[in-house]
Amino acid sequence: MEDISTLTRNPRRSGPGAPGLVPALTLISHPKIQRIGERVLLRELEAGREAAISRTEPLFARPGSVVGLPLADPFLSRKPLRLLPREQGGVRIVAGSSPQVIVEGEPLTGERELETQALVTGVTLELAERVVLLLHWVEPAEKEGGEELGMVGQSAAVRRVRRQVMQVADLDVPVLIRGETGTGKELVARALHQHGLRHKGPFISVNLGALPKELAASELFGAERGAYTGATHSREGFFRAAQGGTLFLDEVAEASPEVQALLLRVLETGEMFPVGARTPVKTQVRLVAATDAHLEEQIQQGQFKAPLLHRLAGFEIRVPPLRERREDLGLLLLHFARQELESLGEVWRLESSEPSAEPWLPAALASRLVRYPWPGNVRQLRNVTRQLVIGSRGLPSLHVDPRLEEELSSLAAVSPTPPSPSSSKALPETRRKPSEVSEEEMMGALRAHGYDLAAASNQLGITRASLYNLMKKSSRVRTAKDLSVEQIRQSYSECNGDLELMSQRLEVSLRALQRRVRELGLVSN
CATH class of the missing domain: 3.40.50.300 (P-loop containing nucleotide triphosphate hydrolases)
Structure with a gap:
């Protein structure tokens, strides 16, 4: 997404946004999960006119495609949710007679005003507990791809x-x-x-x-x-x-x-x-x-x-952090879910289901995942997706287990004002003293990030060196050196050589585990 400083520097010429950007809706979740990532450009808002969202309009399509489809979910009302441009910039959302509409986790009653800055981050719209849309700015391109050079996303x-x-x-x-x-x-x-x-x-x-x-x-x-x-x-x-x-x-x-x-x-x-x-x-x-x-x-x-x-x-x-490309989250989650389901022999879960069937990816969960700040970025999303898929085996839809619930609840939702691209280059400020971090909090951060010390120290607000010292003092932290050869070989076999999964199960640093695996002559898949 565009840096918010760019938006505030450029005067508004027409419509609710800034020159070169168009308001859009991206499908984050839908009962037909293959439709995740479809998008519609709201040219009406750009031209200063009203746009509507209902069961039959507008038409969503993959970026670059000329063929579109309506949301078409039978639980959505034909009475639209209305989007109107604001004179001072941004969008006004007006509720129709549709079933429950939730905006950024809060039920919509009447109408809600969204500033230009809110659309820079992206605003989640949850419809009838079945469909999740992200309302945000896009920078249209003549040619857009869903997955090129091995990179998933269209932002x-x-x-x-x-x-x-x-x-x-x-x-x-x-x-x-x-x-x-x-x-x-x-x-x-x-x-x-x-x-x-x-x-x-x-x-x-x-x-x-x-x-x-x-x-x-x-x-x-x-x-x-x-x-x-x-x-x-x-x-x-x-x-x-x-x-x-x-x-x-x-x-x-x-x-x-x-x-x-x-x-x-x-x-x-x-x-x-x-x-x-x-x-x-x-x-x-x-x-x-x-x-x-x-x-x-x-x-x-x-x-x-x-x-x-x-x-x-x-x-x-x-490389942008995930919070700057929230519209890609649905595609990334689908990509990682497909990988996990293929390994489990359950990829059929991603096939089209009956129109009235319960969505495999619940709307409330999808909306929550989009609003999560993802301090561990795409790596953390991949780990969370794996935990969701494996923890939901045999169930009709994904659900959050207690451990994952603790992880997702550990941080607040994404700030409505994202940092500028240049700010992500800076080292995180140390706002806390190491003595302020409890052992329980340290263990929670390590587990939440798969023992990625950089991500865990960022979450805790301390330097990586301070985290190292806390780990040395803790009796609850073990290192890869503490693992026996038999433990490593058995875990390697059970995890099919997936070192990240091994790191999570054994609760040790991935880098240190990689060294031990090399020392033992094991080669990961």
């Missing part, structure tokens, strides 16, 4: 990322991907590789935050035999493993000063020195880096080298 923010990937993919320049934790930065890196000049070569993904500091240089650049204590044989290193392909360095802000200096040399000269080597090795690698940190702030604090940032950021791509 302007996702289309922008796709466009930027294609602009730089075939250029042999380093790319820096910025975005909050869980937004899908590695997905963007893989798209860059697959559409780049080195797509026939390997794609090697390395999380710098997961590398032991003392071994990071040898892990990346390789090492000669005898280069350090314990180096009984030569080590290839990730750079040489990625020769002719792409090396993706996630959490690049975690690189030590030593590694930063070595990375800078590679970017400047195309050469590297394996640890203990006296002659350089030429590299033929496309480097893609990612971070959720504010590197400019780290430069000011002396923690990151400015020349390295300038070299890494040959081109920058910002």
Whole structure:
């Protein structure tokens, strides 16, 4: 979605919104679940006229399609819900004789005024407890796709990322991907590789935050035999493993000063020195880096080298947080639900049902999920979808179990004024002292985010280092090192190699679990 600052800077020319944006309705939930993601542009409101929502109008279609269908649910009234443009901007919603209408979780009686800012975030409309629509601004495009480059969604923010990937993919320049934790930065890196000049070569993904500091240089650049204590044989290193392909360095802000200096040399000269080597090795690698940190702030604090940032950021791509692309949530949930149902052999649940059947995705639940702020972004949505699907096996519709209820209730709904895109680059402010965080609250945040420490620390309002210290002091937190070989092997088998699911069940850090799995010689699917 557009940044709210853009809307407030631009004067309103006609209709209820800003130039270049059109009010729209996107289907978030429908008894025929395949219809999720269909949309209608409310050109009437743009032109200053009234628009109506009923069983028979308007017609919803996939973006780019010329064929549309009405909502057509028999429980919806033929008496429309009316939408009228406001003179001062925004939309006025007027209730007809339709069954219960709920706006942003509150029953609608009479009418409700929506400011321009509310539509920037998006407003949920729940109709007859069966259909959920999102009223929001869109930036129409001549060509829109539902799923391209492996990225699910049709929002302007996702289309922008796709466009930027294609602009730089075939250029042999380093790319820096910025975005909050869980937004899908590695997905963007893989798209860059697959559409780049080195797509026939390997794609090697390395999380710098997961590398032991003392071994990071040898892990990346390789090492000669005898280069350090314990180096009984030569080590290839990730750079040489990625020769002719792409090396993706996630959490690049975690690189030590030593590694930063070595990375800078590679970017400047195309050469590297394996640890203990006296002659350089030429590299033929496309480097893609990612971070959720504010590197400019780290430069000011002396923690990151400015020349390295300038070299890494040959081109920058910002991946939007889920709260800035709420219209994509229904499509993403459907995408993840299909994956889970296929693994369970129950994909038939997504097939068309009788018109009067109970929706598999209840409207109240869909509306609630859209309004949730998703601090863990797409990764958290995928975990929640998995829990919903597995926890609802054998039931006619999805339902929320007590543990998931606790997670969804832990944070308030999305703020009506979303942060600007630039603000997501900043490190979250520490508003609390670690001593203010109870052990119970810490455990709840860790479980809610699948032991993703960055997301959990953001929720708790403390730094990641503070969270590490709290975990060390807690008797309830165990690490991957505490797990026996048998526990890991058994969980690996039960979870079919799904490391994220293993992390949740074993309640340990995903990164640390990945290291243990590699040490045991197990290979994830």
